Amino acid sequence: MSHTVLELDLNALSHNYDYLRSKLEPDVKMLGVVKAYAYGSASVAVAKKLEEKGIDYLAVAYTAEGVALREAGIKTPILVLHPQIENFDQIIKHQLEPSIYSFRVLKAFTEITEAQGLKAYPIHIKFNTGLNRLGFKDVNEKDILEQLHATEALKVKSLFSHLAASEDPNERTFTLQQIENFENNAKHMIAGLGYTPMLHQSNTSAIINYPQAQFDMVRSGIGLYGYGNTQEEDLKLKPVATLKTVISQIHDISIGETVGYNRAHTAAKLGRSATLPIGHADGISRAYGKGRGYVMINGKKAPIIGNVCMDMIMVDVTKIDCEEGDEVVIFGKGASAVALSARIKSIPYELITAVSQRIERKIIE
Ligand SMILES: *Cc1c(COP(=O)(O)O)cnc(C)c1O
Secondary structure (H helix, E strand, O other): OOOOEEEEEHHHHHHHHHHHHHOOOOOOEEEEEOHHHHHHOOHHHHHHHHHHHOOOEEEEOOHHHHHHHHHOOOOOOEEEOOOOHHHHHHHHHOOOEEEEOOHHHHHHHHHHHHHOOOOOEEEEEEEOOOOOOOOEOOOOHHHHHHHHHOOOOEEEEEEEEOOOOOOOHHHHHHHHHHHHHHHHHHHHHHHHHOOOOEEEOOOHHHHHHOHHHOOOEEEEOOOOOOOOOOHHHHHHOOOOEEEEEEOOEEEEEOOOOEEOHHHOEEOOOOEEEEEEOOOHHHOOOHHHOOOOOEEEEOOEEEEEEOOOOOOOEEEEOOOOOOOOOOEEEEEEOOEOHHHHHHOOOOOHHHHHHOOOOOOEEEEEO
C-alpha cells in the first residue's frame, strides 16, 4: 500500500447485520440506512451486500443518493428520508419512496403523481413525536386522512417517526413518551385508512434499548457500520471502515524548531516527526491538531502535532519505532473511532461520514 485508503470489510457488515437481526422479533423487518455514502463508506457496495443479506428496505437522506443506488442496480425498496419537491420527478422515475412530512409536501406529491396518472404510489408518512426536525406535528390525523382519501394516486406503505435520544438512559422518560405519541398517531391513522401500513420508529440505539418499539420494522445505520453508542455494544459489533495511510517522510526535529503552518508546534526536545498524506480536505478536522488527535503507528499512538493541513498532517513519532512507508491507522480496526472522535467532543457518526470522496474505497470480502 502506498497511499491513503478506506478499507471496507463487508464481512464485518454481514456480522453487524446478523447481530442486529438477532435482537429483533422474528417477523420484524429491517431497513438499512445508507445515507451519506453509507456513513462515509461506499453506498453501492454496502447496499449490494445488504440486499444479498436479505434486507427489507433501504433509506437515503436525499433523492440523488437513491438515484445512484437504482442506477447501480439496487432493487430493494428505498425510502428517501428528506425528499425535496423539486426532485419529485426523479423520485418517481427511479421508483424511490418519499417520506411525506408536511401538508405542503403531501400536496405537492399528490399533484405530481395525479398529473402522471399514477395509482397507489408508495409513500411513508412521518410524524414528529419530539425530535422537532421533520414530520407532522400536533396534527389532527383526520386532516391527513382527508387528503389521502381524496386521491387514488397514493398508498401509505408506512407510518414512522424518529427518536431524539434513544442512546441516552437519562432521557428514558422522554423516549417512552415519544413511543407513546407515535402509537397514538398510528392508531388514529390506521383507524381512518382502512388498511394497515408498516410502523417503524427505532434507530440502532432503540433496537438495543427499546425492544418494545420494534413495531413492524427498525431502521439501523450506525450499528451496521460497527458502532453501538455504548462500550458494551461496540464490543459486539465490528467496524466496517478502516482508514489507513502511510508515512511519506520522517524528519528529525531539533529543540526549538517548529512544525507546520503558523509554526503551531515547537519542539521542546529533540524528536522525530512523520508526515502523512491525509488532511482536513480528507475529513481530518482541524480540531484534531495541536495534539488533540492521534493516529496509530505500529500499535502506538502518534499525536498530531501543529495544525492539520489541507492534504497532510504531521505526527510525533519520537517514541515510535517506524520508518517511511510504514502503515498508519487513523480509525477502524485497531484504532477506535469512538476514542478518537471523543478527543474533539465529537462522535463516530461525524468522523466516519467525513472521509472525503477523494480517498479510495477498497472493498474486502
Ligand atoms: C440516520 C437515521 C437513522 C439511523 O440512525 P442510527 O442511529 O445511525 O441507527 C434512522 N432513522 C432516521 C430518520 C435517520 O435520519
